[in-house]
Amino acid sequence: MRRAEAVNPIRYAKTRNFLDGDVTGLSPYLTHGVVTLPEVLRALLDKESLGIDHKLVYEFGWREFYRHVWSHAGDEIFQSLHTGPLNESSYKNELPYDIRHATTGIPVIDEAVRTLYDTGTLHNHARMWLASYVVHIRKVHWRVAADWLVAYLLDGDLASNHLSWQWVAGTGSHKPYLFNAENVARYAPAQWHSPDSVIDRSYDELDSIARSAKSYDGMPKKIIHDDDRVGHEPVVSTTPPNDLSWCEPTAADLELIAGRDVWLVHPWALRQPPSGLTDNSVVIGLYLREYHETWPWSDTRWRWVDAAMSEVTPHRWLLRFGELCVALKKATRVRSVDDLHVRHLVKNLAELVPAPMLFSSVDRRCSSFSHWWKQTTRGFTQAEELLQKS
Numbered sequence: 444m445r446r447a448e449a450v451n452p453i454r455y456a457k458t459r460n461f462l463d464g465d466v467t468g469l470s471p472y473l474t475h476g477v478v479t480l481p482e483v484l485r486a487l488l489d490k491e492s493l494g495i496d497h498k499l500v501y502e503f504g505w506r507e508f509y510r511h512v513w514s515h516a517g518d519e520i521f522q523s524l525h526t527g528p529l530n531e532s533s534y535k536n537e538l539p540y541d542i543r544h545a546t547t548g549i550p551v552i553d554e555a556v557r558t559l560y561d562t563g564t565l566h567n568h569a570r571m572w573l574a575s576y577v578v579h580i581r582k583v584h585w586r587v588a589a590d591w592l593v594a595y596l597l598d599g600d601l602a603s604n605h606l607s608w609q610w611v612a613g614t615g616s617h618k619p620y621l622f623n624a625e626n627v628a629r630y631a632p633a634q635w636h637s638p639d640s641v642i643d644r645s646y647d648e649l650d651s652i653a654r655s656a657k658s659y660d661g662m663p664k665k666i667i668h669d670d671d672r673v674g675h676e677p678v679v680s681t682t683p684p685n686d687l688s689w690c691e692p693t694a695a696d697l698e699l700i701a702g703r704d705v706w707l708v709h710p711w712a713l714r715q716p717p718s719g720l721t722d723n724s725v726v727i728g729l730y731l732r733e734y735h736e737t738w739p740w741s742d743t744r745w746r747w748v749d750a751a752m753s754e755v756t757p758h759r760w761l762l763r764f765g766e767l768c769v770a771l772k773k774a775t776r777v778r779s780v781d782d783l784h785v786r787h788l789v790k791n792l793a794e795l796v797p798a799p800m801l802f803s804s805v806d807r808r809c810s811s812f813s814h815w816w817k818q819t820t821r822g823f824t825q826a827e828e829l830l831q832k833s
């Protein structure tokens with residue numbers, strides 16, 4: 444909330460596209476449910492009023508639009524929503540070594556990958572550049588690269604990430620997103636600039652490249668020979684680091700919930716349980732093996748999440764869905780917060796409290812952001828009106 448209170452919406456609107464611009468850095472907290480969009484907007488509006496079409500409100504909208512698409516399309520978001528510039532078979536099913544190890548020799552790409560590995564975060568513009576290069580220049584299938592990126596991002600969210608990749612790829616939007624060296628020179632610090640590289644071209648040339656199956660894998664004209672700058676791809680893991688105090692619960696641990704009201708905390712709702720839990724309640728943090736076996740995380744991500752979860756409960760369990768089902772049979776009442784990441788696993792085990800949304804839900808699936816935005820903000824002129832609804 445301190446971070447939210449420090450946001451300056453005017454500076455945000457002016458500088459958000461610059462790598463050193465005044466962006467909020469709130470996405471890990473929003474992804475993991477530490478704070479919600481209504482809380483953040485309330486903090487902003489306590490300082491000044493904002494029009495409904497303020498840039499920041501609009502960006503909040505993108506987050507919820509992607510949720511809207513996910514809630515309607517389900518697992519279809521993991522496949523191309525429609526055909527992009529090329530057939531699916533024109534794209535590779537593996538992310539090349541030089542991209543994963545930040546040794547393409549193209550500064551903007553290597554800086555982006557190193558920043559990702561070092562910090563677990565990446566500016567939106569850098570994500571767009573990286574995604575565009577990977578898909579349109581190197582012809583890697585967006586899905587392969589989206590799976591790779593999401594494991595390293597502290598804010599990794601399957602809707603925002605996978606649908607953003609589709610937006611860049613042109614399988615979730617009407618045209619491929621392209622960028623060139625001039626664009627990088629305008630928005631990024633000098634060490635990211637990439638003159639004389641494969642992206643130093645006109646947009647017409649880049650468009651032809653995106654629409655041709657030829658992959659530009661050759662070494663770029665400019666090569667950096669500096670081994671210290673190689674980004675070693677960190678391992679990703681299906682279990683949290685061993686030195687953290689989670690456990691695989693024993694039969695005795697599982698007895699903790701027998702005869703108790705249980706509040707389940709999962710990685711997408713890392714907030715304090717509602718006030719008014721009975722004295723007989725226990726709060727259990729969940730890492731479900733089935734989820735993490737499909738979506739492993741970097742060490743940095745695990746540590747971030749576990750630190751936030753440990754603020755809520757000392758009991759953090761890594762277990763299989765079946766074990767949880769058996770254990771919860773002995774509980775008197777089980778509740779949790781709904782989230783699409785785990786809904787399919789916990790919906791039959793717990794009463795799900797809806798997560799607070801900022802925009803009112805739109806029943807019919809909208810295929811474009813602008814269509815969804817029109818429906819959800821119909822008749823509004825001020826952002827304040829969103830809070831009266833939510």
Ligand SMILES: Cc1cc2nc3c(=O)[nH]c(=O)nc-3n(C[C@H](O)[C@H](O)[C@H](O)COP(=O)(O)OP(=O)(O)OC[C@H]3O[C@@H](n4cnc5c(N)ncnc54)[C@H](O)[C@@H]3O)c2cc1C
Pocket residue numbers: 459466467468469470471473474502503505506507509565566567568570571574593596598599600601603604605607608611
């Ligand atoms: C290839 C790619 C992958 C992405 N993967 C993710 C992801 O896994 N998780 C994620 O939260 N965002 C993702 N984004 C969107 C965006 O890059 C991040 O939300 C943003 O960079 C987070 O930084 P911030 O909090 O400083 O954002 P700010 O610019 O300060 O925006 C405030 C909030 O608005 C929301 N937001 C802003 N831009 C977008 C956007 N384009 N799409 C969706 N929500 C947005 C976020 O919740 C963000 O925290 C991805 C974008 C691309 C191009």
